[in-house]
Amino acid sequence: MIGERFTRDARQAVQDAVKEAERASADAIGPEHLLLALLDTPVLASFDVPRGEVEAALRDARRKGGLSDADAAALRGLGIDVDQVVASVERSLGEGALAAGAPRRRRWFRGHLPFAPAARNTLARSLAEARDLGHGTLGKEHLVLALLSGRGLVAEVLNAKGVSYTEVRKRVVSAPR
Template identity: 90%
Template sequence: MIGERFTRDARQAVLDAVEEARRDAADAIGAEHLLLALLDTPVLASFDVPRAEVEAALRDARRKGGLSDADAEALRGLGIDVDQVVASVERSLGEGVLAGGAPKRRRFFRNHLPFAPAAKNTLVRGLAEARDLGHGTLGKEHLVLALLSGRGLAAEVLRAKGVDYTEVRKRVVSARR
């Protein structure tokens, strides 16, 4: 089973991500919920990653229908101003209408929140990171590396705060020596 190789802290981070998703009233546990659950990871301690700023960046992306700053910049290159589109939609349909997310899926178990594909991929990539570093267990630091190695909002938010995959990987290696 995948969870058998997780350290106690990594298991707790996954449980914390579930709680983040519930607080968010999300329909699934996403990579952004894992990010919020991992902000206290020691390998991130020397990076300036204030929780309030991360939460604000995630809220802003949700307001834009989940588009990251990189997505918005790419669309701007095509002549589409996402902020203008969002403002127009909100004038017509109400503030925050794009943040609503996907329609609710039917759950077989009432309290169970599924993992979104990006979150599942983060867990699998975390195991690969641990294996590639020769570590027998997956810790929170491997999940941070997995978030950074991928694309998407969680990785973009960390990078915007100066958190770099290569630097984090160096710190993980030196901490395990």
């Protein structure tokens, strides 16, 4: 089972992601909640990524219905100005109307939030990252690598702050275990 290989710190990061999702009143635990829980990870802390800036970037994306800057640019290429669409929706339905998300789903297992498919994929990718590096346990650094290995909002936010998969992997490989 994947959880058996988690270090204590990695388990705590997942628990912190649950708290981040609950604090945000999310209907599921997503990659953005994992990111917020991992910002103090030594491999990320070495990039000096300010939490406030990450939260602001995630908030801006939520306001746009979860669209990343890459998504907005693609739509702009089709002649759709996402900022104008958001402004129009907010004029009609109120500020943050697109950020509200879907109605809350029934929670699983005595009130626990479910993991969104993207977060589950991140956890699975983190196991592959640990295995590829020859590490017998899965640490917080593997979770960070998994977040960066895919496309999407979290990777985009980190890349905008100068954090790349390649550089993080170099640091993980050179770090003493």
